[in-house]
Amino acid sequence: MKIILEKRVEKLGIPGEIVTVADGYARNFLIPRKFAVLATKHNENKVSKMIKKFKLENIKEVEEAKKIADQIDKLEIKIIVQSGENEKLFGAVTNIQIAEALEAKGVSIEKKKILIAAPIKQLGEYQVNIKIHPDVLAKLKVIIEKKEEE
Numbered sequence: 001m002k003i004i005l006e007k008r009v010e011k012l013g014i015p016g017e018i019v020t021v022a023d024g025y026a027r028n029f030l031i032p033r034k035f036a037v038l039a040t041k042h043n044e045n046k047v048s049k050m051i052k053k054f055k056l057e058n059i060k061e062v063e064e065a066k067k068i069a070d071q072i073d074k075l076e077i078k079i080i081v082q083s084g085e086n087e088k089l090f091g092a093v094t095n096i097q098i099a100e101a102l103e104a105k106g107v108s109i110e111k112k113k114i115l116i117a118a119p120i121k122q123l124g125e126y127q128v129n130i131k132i133h134p135d136v137l138a139k140l141k142v143i144i145e146k147k148e149e150e
Contacts, residue, residue, distance in 0.1 A: 001026045002039035004047060008054075008134070009035055016051035018044070058135075065133035068107070072130055072138040077101040083123055083146045092119035093144055098128060102140070120144060 001023045005013050009030070013019050018039050021030065030036040037043045079101055082090045095114035102109050115129040123144050130138040 003030060003036040004039050004043050004050075005030075005036050006050065007035045010134070014058075015054035016047045018047075061133055062135055065136035068132050069130075069136050069138035072102075072107060072109075072132075072140050075102070075105055075107070076141040076143065077105060078143045078145055080145050080147050081123075087123040087146070089121050089123070089144070092121045093142075094119045098140070098142060101142075 002018060002020050003026050005015050005017050005019060008014050012021070026036065026038075031038070077098070079093055079097055081093060084090060095111045095116050098114050098116075099109055099111040109130055109132070113131050115131055120126055120142070123146055126142045126144065128140045128142050130140055132138055
């Protein structure tokens with residue numbers, strides 16, 4: 001089924017773009033949630049207005065995302081965990097713990113935007129990517145330290 005996207009859909013496209021998707025995906029998900037409309041002659045005439053509106057909104061979103069990215073690039077967070085021999089952790093540090101540490105620093109980021117290839121299982125210094133906006137990526141320095149035994 002051919003549809004015209006009205007909002008950005010991750011891994012599918014941007015507003016104004018005409019894409020072909022499965023009928024069920026369009027009827028049951030995209031159209032009811034107002035992410036897309038059917039690609040009819042009438043709706044295709046609206047595409048140019050939609051693209052202009054999206055470009056203006058996108059410019060503002062990117063500027064805001066860049067400000068947040070600059071703030072995150074300057075940050076360094078420390079997470080203190082228990083570890084055993086050979087600097088291996090008991091458990092792992094995940095994007096949830098990193099999101100909580102960022103929240104403590106005053107930066108609110110959704111955990112799904114924190115990109116870690118695999119959970120961190122060793123002490124050390126890591127660089128974690130945060131996808132603030134599809135066009136903006138921030139790099140956060142994360143230091144995993146051993147909890148001092150009492």
